[in-house]
Amino acid sequence: MLEKVKNIIVVLSGKGGVGKSTVSTQLSLALRKNGFKVGLLDIDLCGPSVPYLLGLEGRDIFQCDEGWVPVYTDDTQTLSVMSIGFLLKNREDPVIWRGPKKTSMIRQFLSDVRWDELDYLIIDTPPGTSDEHITVMECLKEVECHGAIIVTTPQEVALDDVRKEITFCKKTGINIIGIVENMSGFVCPHCTSCTNIFSSNGGSELAAYCQVPHLGTLPIDPRVGVLAGSSASVLDELPDSTTAEVLQNIVEKLKPITVT
Template identity: 50%
Template structure:
């Protein structure tokens, strides 16, 4: 049975409540109006005779009733982590997959990936599950499982892999709500939420929906050049305004490492110091620098695990170090999250 969608409520692009829009009034608010979004809207004595009375009385009031349902559904998820970047093309989805794969190298850990890039879902391709179909039952949607890794994406419910998603913000927000409210995530140690570039609809929706169930924090991704850092600064500002803890910054594609001789070459020159300097400037942890290894892209194209195919590569070691740093920020033992006899344990 294929999932179906209903048109969700419109959105208002504000941090306080981005999913609730002010009623469309037919006349200006009178002098003693209690407010079109108040609990007394349309029923107070001053509302008598107002042209907006029926509109205000029928408008939804209070917080989103689905928030408690989302909180209950995600009760078994220990750590919810957003992967963000204000800049497109920094390898954010690729890094999300590599982080998930790194966590999943520990068979005792269950990890989930939620792809909220509605218009450009690439996670299923990178995990080689793009031809899978979501199963819908009376208890909800079942994510696609790859051993101890679960994934949910709009790709699973599109008619074809080339079908374009031409949706406005409200419908995208409604799908994100379904991914959180209706998907049977079960007991997970980590849920990684891959987001599109920017600081708008999808980011506001995820933050609002997960606020009560607690977001562990965000991993911000950048590349070394200043053009990327410029947009990443905006993403960091968004996190601070939205009250999202920044777990750390990752500099992706920091160097090119030759697969043959492992010689490192600076492809994207860090004209202002790169990710490490930005992290120091903004007062956030620097989780590490991941080199540009063409075999990562090849692994994603083939849907294979980079950690299984090239366990001795410098990029593999760098990614595992990023995961250990992330675990440390979450108050976990890095050596238990990603066991490695040669791991350098800090603290």
């Protein structure tokens, strides 16, 4: 039930392991920090990491007449979360499903969750351009999806897969809000200097080549990794970090998307 959701944003990546779920969770927390009511839907069925990243593992979900009730991160109920991770007994349980069952579960997540009025719904997707993505796009045709944020790392092997994701968005008519380059350089936890242990600027160069916005470059920052397993926002815990600056800039770019 997405009728009460004002803005729907899909977070995509053609490559696994680029930090897409971390970007999704911290973006959701940053939006909440800016006073918005946010929902986070994790449809990475085979690798649902959102419950772990937000410290919500072991929480139960319940059903009401309108469908599943999402899990709230705190009593303010300003950030609500739904993930298949809440349906698994433990993190090590695999989801061994064929395509039709995955498709059915995603449709259920998009139609049978009782979201309250939300300013933003962030949808964290699995990597690639497979059945899950097609199902999401088909379901979102009935509502207005405001666009996709694409996450990449600067290495060429990741950029090749992200090019496919950009082509997928263009062929399916999804507006591309922009590209986030993640894991670009390593921030020393002691002196906070940044060293480019991999390549750099791949995300910005790809954005320029594909003529889509570049939303920012995020380094590998061990201080951000420490926040995994809690619902702590980088904006609160590390307000002077590059990660906090980039996330706030993304929030500012998202604000004009008709929030009333």
